[in-house]
Structure formats: C-alpha cells, structure tokens
Amino acid sequence: MVKEIIKEAENNMKKTIEVVKKEFASMRAGRATPALLDKIMVNYYGTPTPINQLANITVPEARLLVIQPWDKSSMPEIERAILKSDLGITPASDGTVIRLAIPQLTQERRADLMKVIKKKAEEGRVAVRNVRRDTNDHLKAAQKDGKISEDDLKRNQDEVQKLTDRMIKDIDSILSTKEQEIMQV
Structure with missing residues (x-):
C-alpha cells in the first residue's frame, strides 16, 4: 500500500x-520551433482546433516557421488565430503557405x-x-x-x-x- x-x-x-x-x-526564445503554436486554437468550422491538426508546420530556417494548411480555406482563420495569440508575430501569407518570421528578442x-x-x-x-x-x-x-x-x-x-x-x-x-x-x- x-x-x-x-x-x-x-x-x-x-x-x-x-x-x-x-x-x-511554447514560449518564444528567439528561435523558431513548432511548439510555439501548440496553444493556438483556430476556429475551424465553428470548432476550436489546434493548428497542428490543420496544417503542416516546418522550420526551414532558425528564425522562420512555415505553416502549410491542408485545407486552403482555413488560411484566414489560422492567420486570425495567430494574430489574436500572445506570440506577437504577424503572419505573412502568399495564398498557399503562412510564414512566421521570429524576430530577435x-x-x-x-x-x-x-x-x-x-x-x-x-x-x-x-x-x-x-x-x-x-x-x-x-x-x-x-x-x-x-x-x-x-x-x-x-x-x-x-x-x-x-x-x-x-x-x-x-x-x-x-x-x-x-x-x-x-x-x-
């Protein structure tokens, strides 16, 4: 016992x-990591959904995250969720992927x-x-x-x-x- x-x-x-x-x-330390986006929930057809369930997240460079949504129609919602989050990063979209440049602290x-x-x-x-x-x-x-x-x-x-x-x-x-x-x- x-x-x-x-x-x-x-x-x-x-x-x-x-x-x-x-x-x-999930805290930003000047280096890009997909874990930064773990807490961000996207309103996907009325359901709060984690970004990693809606898109592929890659780190091509030390200070860049690339989010490639599987459903292109979810891009505006993903961008909105990132803007609302406390990350303090503005997403840049080209229609197929969203880029998040992680600024120097x-x-x-x-x-x-x-x-x-x-x-x-x-x-x-x-x-x-x-x-x-x-x-x-x-x-x-x-x-x-x-x-x-x-x-x-x-x-x-x-x-x-x-x-x-x-x-x-x-x-x-x-x-x-x-x-x-x-x-x-």
Whole structure:
C-alpha cells in the first residue's frame, strides 16, 4: 500500500515536470520551433482546433516557421488565430503557405520572458510540493489507521522528501536551460 502511494506521488510529480516542459517549449526564445503554436486554437468550422491538426508546420530556417494548411480555406482563420495569440508575430501569407518570421528578442523582452519562466518554474515547484504534502497526509492517515508503524512513516516521509528534492532539481535544471536559451543572442 505504501509503495503504491509513493509510486503515485512520483507519477504525479513527473506529470508536473512534463507540464513545465510544455509550458517552456511554447514560449518564444528567439528561435523558431513548432511548439510555439501548440496553444493556438483556430476556429475551424465553428470548432476550436489546434493548428497542428490543420496544417503542416516546418522550420526551414532558425528564425522562420512555415505553416502549410491542408485545407486552403482555413488560411484566414489560422492567420486570425495567430494574430489574436500572445506570440506577437504577424503572419505573412502568399495564398498557399503562412510564414512566421521570429524576430530577435529585445533586452526588455528577454527580461519579461525571464520573469515569466521563473514564475512558471515556481508554479511547478509548488505543484511538486503539493504532491509531497498530499502523499505525507496519506502516509499519516495510514499510520493513524495502524497500517504502518511510526518508524515506517518516518522512513517513507524521508523517501518522499528525497523524491521531491530530485524533482525540484529537475525543474531547476530545465529552468536554467531555458534561461540560457533566452539570454543567448
């Protein structure tokens, strides 16, 4: 029973780290990546649809994204969705493809991005700590019910703390990688 509680905590913490990675991937760091468009939803025949389900997205150059819709009639809606998004990029269309030129980041924009990624990383750390708290609550309840001894409780809480420290360290390393990517000129 205790092993399942700790295993579930580890899985939840790993899911949190995946969320942080996705958040970071969708943030513009001066380099073109299809993940920038992951959060953008296009109104396709009245249904909000992700761009990657409507078009082929390629990166022919380091600072250029090319979106080639499978249905040419969806191009205006894709352009509109990109303009409404918080990317701050104006799409250029030639009738068959949409080009997104990723501009160089200004020093001010880099500072803003640093604040945002630090906030996202802290949210991830808080989520990991919340999983730790919930797991420790489950362990205490198991001890209260007489399912585990006080020594087992302490041992398992130490194991959960080590797991938490490892996951927070992972978030910190992901954060430092993204910081380097953003500050790279």
